[in-house]
Amino acid sequence: MIEAQIALKGVGKQFGNGVAALKNVSLEVQQGEVVVVVGPSGSGKSTLLRALNGLEGISAGEIWVDGQAVHDRRTNLNRLRTRVGMVFQQFNLFPHKTALGNVMLAPMQVAGVAPAEAQARAQRLLEKVGLGERGASYPAQLSGGQQQRVAIARALAMQPDIMLFDEPTSALDPELRGEVLEVMKALALEGMTMVVVTHEMSFAQAVAHRVLFMDGGELVYQDTPAGFFGQPKNERLRTFLGQVLKA
C-alpha cells in the first residue's frame, strides 16, 4: 500500500516531436505537505503538475494520487479530479457565470449538491478568499487578483484533498500578487496538501516544506527551503538562483 498522498515513479513524458518534457521523475508528497516547484521556463514543471490530475498524459512510469492510479486508463479521472483542485495561471474563470456561479457549477453538476446548499457553500468559500461581497460580479468586472481568488474558491468547492497551483501569480501585476499569496498561505496553514509551481521565491521560503528544482524535464534537486536557498550543492540550481534572485 502506498503511504504518500502523491507518488510518482519514474515518470516520463515524450511529446510528439520527440522532445522529452519529463525524464524519469520520482517524487512523494505526504498529506499536509506544501511542495513548491521552481525551475526555468520549459523545464517541465507545469507538465509535471498537469500530469498529477491527468490533464496531461504520461508516456512512462506511474502516478498515484490518493491511492488511485492516474496513469491507468481504467481509472475514473473525473472522480479523481473532484479530489484534486487546480488553479491556473490564466485563472480560466467561466466568463458567462458570476463569481458565485463559477464556484457553484461543479458542486451542482458533478456532485449533485442542491442549488441552495451549493450557493451557501460557494458564499462561504468566497468569504474565505475575501470576496464575500462580490458574488454577483462577473469575472470581467473583477481585478486579476480577485479573479484568481475566485478561481481558488472554485477549486475548493469540490472539497479536494490536494490543491495544484500552476504559476498562480505569474499573470498578475506585482501589487495584486500579495492577496493571492495570502489566500494560499492560509490554505497551507490549514494543512492542505499543495503542489505549487511558481516563481515567487519568498512564498517558497516562507510557506514550503520542501522546494523542488526542475531543469530540462528532470527533477534535479530537492531540499527544505533553508537548504535550498542556503548553500545548495547543485551547480545548475546555483546558476538558476543566481539569475532569479538577482532579477
Added chain:
Amino acid sequence: MVREQRLAAERDLTQPPHHRWLWNGVYAVVIVALGFAVYTTSKRVDYTWRWERIPQYIVSNEGERVATPADGIVRLDPSGRALEIHAQSDPPQVTRIDNVDRITAGEGDPVFAGDIVAIRQGYAAGPLLIGLWITLKISALSLVFALALGLVAGLGRVSANPAAHNLATTYVEIIRGTPLLVQIFIMYFFIGTVLDLSAFTAGVAALAVFTGAYVAEIVRAGIEAVPKGQMEAARSLGMSYPQAMRFVILPQALRRTLPPMAGQFINLVKDSSLVSIIAITDLTKAGREIVSSTFAPFEVWFTVALMYLVLTGTLSWVVRRMERRLAASD
C-alpha cells in the same frame, strides 16, 4: 455603434470633407444612369409596362375563397350566409361554415375536402403574398432542423472520436461540395420517392440538410474560439466532456455564433427560392405562375425581387440590432 464611428473617423482621415459630397454625387449619377439604361433597354425590346396589373397579385379584393375541410353533401342554411357539409359516415358528421358572403355550391352537391364552396368578401392575400408566407414558413422550418443538425455535426467536427469526427466531416464536405439545386432534385426524386415525401417535406429537408452543413462549420468555429483553458478548468473540476461542453463551452460558443447564424438564415431565405423547382408555390413559383398568366415578366420579377429584399433587409436589420446588443453586454 463604436465600429461605425471608427469607420466614419477613418473615412474622415482619408478624405477631405469637400470630396465627400462629390463622391455622393457620383453615386447618385451612377444609380440614375443604371435606371436610365434599364428604361432605354426595355424601350428597345418594345415592352409595354403594365405596373397596374401587379397590386392585385399582392392583395386581391376578389374575396377569400372558402374551401370545405371535409367530404360530404352540401346543405344550405336559410340565411344564405352559412352552409353545412354532411358527411355520409356513421354517425353522420356535420361541418358548419359560417359568415360567408356568397355560396358557390348548390344544395345537395357532393363535395370533397379542398373544394371551393363559398366566397367571403373583402381583401385577401394575393398569390405573391401567399408565396412570401410560404417562403418564410419553409425558411423558418428548415432553420429549426438545420440548427439541430448543425449543432450535432459541429460537435462531431470538434470531437476526438474518429467515428463522430469523420461522419461529420464527410457530411459537411459532401453538402458543401455539391450544388443545392442538385441536392433538392436528389431529395425530391430519389429520397422523396423512396420515403414517399411530399414536395414541401422534401424541400424543407433539402434546405435543412444544406444549411445544417454551414451551421456545423459556424458551431465548430464558435467552439474553437473558446480558449482552451475553459475546457481544462471544467475538466479539472471533475466535469465529464459532455458536461463541460454543455455548461461551459457551448454557452460561450453559441453567443459568438449568433451573428453568423443569423446571416446564414438570410442566405436560407434566398436559397429557398430554389425549391420552387419541385412544385412548391413559394414566392418564386408564385412569380412564375403570374408571369405565365399576365405576360408581364419584367414587373413581376422586379416585384418578387423587391419582396425578397424587404424580407432579407428586415432580417439583417434585426441581426445588426442583435449584434449591437451583444457587443454592449460584453
